Amino acid sequence: MLGLSHRNRKYFYSIFSHPVSRVMKSELFIKYFKLIDKRDSVLDYGSGDGPYKEMLKHYFEHYVAADYQVTNAHHSVRPDIFIDDNQNVNVDDESFSCVVISEVLEHVYRPHEALQEINRVLSPNGFVIGTVPFFMWEHEKPYDFHRYTYFGLKRMFEDNGFEIVKLDYVGDIVGVSTYGFSKLLGNFIKPIRKIKPLHFVLKTIISIPSILYYFLVKVKFIKSFFMKYFGEYPFGFVFVLRKSV
Numbered sequence: 148m149l150g151l152s153h154r155n156r157k158y159f160y161s162i163f164s165h166p167v168s169r170v171m172k173s174e175l176f177i178k179y180f181k182l183i184d185k186r187d188s189v190l191d192y193g194s195g196d197g198p199y200k201e202m203l204k205h206y207f208e209h210y211v212a213a214d215y216q217v218t219n220a221h222h223s224v225r226p227d228i229f230i231d232d233n234q235n236v237n238v239d240d241e242s243f244s245c246v247v248i249s250e251v252l253e254h255v256y257r258p259h260e261a262l263q264e265i266n267r268v269l270s271p272n273g274f275v276i277g278t279v280p281f282f283m284w285e286h287e288k289p290y291d292f293h294r295y296t297y298f299g300l301k302r303m304f305e306d307n308g309f310e311i312v313k314l315d316y317v318g319d320i321v322g323v324s325t326y327g328f329s330k331l332l333g334n335f336i337k338p339i340r341k342i343k344p345l346h347f348v349l350k351t352i353i354s355i356p357s358i359l360y361y362f363l364v365k366v367k368f369i370k371s372f373f374m375k376y377f378g379e380y381p382f383g384f385v386f387v388l389r390k391s392v
């Protein structure tokens with residue numbers, strides 16, 4: 148996953164080149180990111196290819212990327228520091244005012260350990276902001292361990308010393324269906340991926356339902372009705388937490 152694009156200080160993923168689930172989660176992530184007023188230092192926990200790196204470096208004085216070595220090997224960007232097998236990072240207590248954890252918790256076999264470590268490195272009243280999938284195929288195999296519900300996340304965050312500022316569903320059954328549909332058809336066109344122009348055209352065609360869904364949500368045509376009744380089938384969640392004091 149490449150980094151966010153940006154134009155006039157606006158950071159975004161294009162719906163025409165990224166999965167709708169990622170685009171919608173990151174839009175809410177960026178919206179909530181603006182709520183965070185403590186902008187000294189940020190730890191990107193499970194940084195991967197660092198899609199938010201440029202944005203975080205723009206807003207924070209100090210940016211540190213941390214990743215788990217084994218799984219990071221499959222990414223194209225190396226972190227500043229590694230996370231060890233017990234989920235620890237070699238930094239002082241309370242040394243960051245913000246921790247970003249984007250699409251990582253599903254890969255952590257013992258998520259409570261990760262949350263305790265994040266709590267340790269956060270300064271008092273520091274923030275955590277992140278995303279996690281709910282509807283997502285197994286990925287980064289075999290390091291894909293969990294799918295969390297709203298209630299599982301809430302309890303896990305509170306049990307590990309965080310107050311919930313935001314915890315929101317992203318997407319609904321319509322979005323998940325359009326996305327599943329394009330993934331399904333995507334499998335059929337895999338054999339022709341070397342014929343690039345044809346593959347591109349077909350890929351675009353099968354993404355149309357997802358793209359249409361995205362724009363219908365944007366103009367609030369879908370959201371109010373479907374989220375009300377079918378919000379329990381989300382792409383995933385976006386959360387903002389504050390370290391409880």
Ligand SMILES: C[S@@+](CC[C@H](N)C(=O)[O-])C[C@H]1O[C@@H](n2cnc3c(N)ncnc32)[C@H](O)[C@@H]1O
Nearest residue numbers: 193194195198215218219230249250251254255
């Ligand atoms: C789907 S990628 C997300 C990367 C990046 N944060 C993003 O938003 O694109 C999952 C990330 O989790 C990391 N990861 C896997 N196991 C981990 C663990 N036990 N502790 C911390 N990070 C882990 C991987 O190395 C990878 O960077």
